[in-house]
Amino acid sequence: MKKPENIRLLQQAVACFDDTQAYKQLFLLFYPSLVHFAVSIIKSRESAEEIVSDVFIKIWQKRQHLEKVENLSFYLFTAVKNRCINQFNDFKNRTGININDISIEFKSIYHDPEQKMISAEAIKQIQEAIQDLPPRCRLIFKLVKEEGLKYKEVAELLQLSVKTVENQMSLAFKKIGSAIDFKLHQLTVFSKN
């Protein structure tokens, strides 16, 4: 689980104590989603893995700066994006990234067991709803809800306006909300007529 306070502690352990175990923890936490993200940009699993590994090598080399990084998630995603873009420029085979091409899997939803129970059926419906989101919408949703990025940060990362991020998030919740509550969905349809 990527709890911001845990990540801060790990960052501190790496920055202050050169803690190799904490570094490994950070790697394990972020590696899968960063690779997904890189693959969606450069379409090559191998290069994506190398890029993420390179970013983490830099993190270790400059670990003393890690304490000052406010949101490590945003920092890592930005670093990965920049490296992906650089690689494009090196090969000169593309001019930019088309975010609509980006397909990001949304692997799972975690439901807090202490909270109100939710049926397995409902979770399945929610997952389907997320899978049915347009790719860009799904990516934005994932970056905000799963990676803990702020609207502003997502906008900067994906070169979009904050307003677009807002709209996409609103759209995502609307669809997921409809999956949870069919009645509300009907209401939506009704009010649109």
Place this chain on the structure above:
Amino acid sequence: MTIDRFWDLFSKKYCGEASSSELNEFEEILLTHPEWKNTADELSNLNFQSTVFENNEDAEQAFETHLMRMKKADVEFSGIKLNYDEIESERRKWNSKKWFIGVGVLAIILILVFVLKKSMVTLEMKSGKQPTLSQVSTKPGSKTQIQLPDGSLVRLNSSSSLTYDKNFGKNIREVRLTGEAFFDVTKDSSHPFIIHTNVIDIKVLGTAFNVKSYPGDPNTETSLIRGNVEVTVKNRSNEKIYLQPNEKLVVANNNTTVNRTFADQPDHSDHKTEVSSKPIYSVQHLTYYPVDSAIVETSWVDNRLIFQENETFREVALKMERWYGVKINFGDEEVARIRAFGSFTNETIDQALDALHESCGFKYKISGNEITITK
């Protein structure tokens, strides 16, 4: 359309992006559309955190590959558990410039400390104020618990003392320890917690660990239960030792090697080859009591006195002296080398001695606070 506005506001609120006027607007919409409240609550309860990482095998494999790439790129990946040789060779790599700066900085610090101390002493003397230090001490045979101003808990074992500044926690968290204590330090990453002992300084952010630093003992021990600690050995301030949970650092108190407590290491052979003037340390694993896997190093916190199989009666006696506040004398050396092992919780000194006497076969005589052990 209200429903679209509802989703705009909901997503902002749920992602922590809503302004206070937007939050108010959201509440107003819910008042006019109470039928939406249910869905909003359901959605807020969902936690969209990925759990892919709990299935760690792929990521572990990726980390191995990553380490190999690091090695190829000649990036040094170490920090924890530096061994003695590495430190020595690293130290040689130090160039003279760094060394020069280091000495300069150290000199300035020393001068500052000297001046400050002097001015503080004179200030105290002039104003007749109470000293700014608080001290908690325990007598032989008694223990106590202290809660520091920052919420950290300290259990103080017998014959120990903990000293800290009255201003503890305002800017720095620093204590001085003689004897043994178990620390459960409250997390505060901006104020590291530092424990000074005679031979080592321990720096932590938020952890639980035990420090044993009795003046008469051959070693100072730091045992880590959870979290991270950074230890600096006095006179070797450019080396830092990092412990992982379940490890203990043993540092020799005098100018000798770490005194091994293993059975195959006769006492007298320890010192003859070692001529180093610097304290030497070793990182070991914590010891578990074989009967119930209790951690021996911290068992005193649970009021248990544990002797391990590899301890001699002399070592056991030292523990008993502190535990019960008695003095134990040995009638002859042979008895002092008997191996004794067992665990005591509420037993009195009489009961404990009686039990040991039965399993080890020695004689003892109690007169007041003094106990004499003979064959």
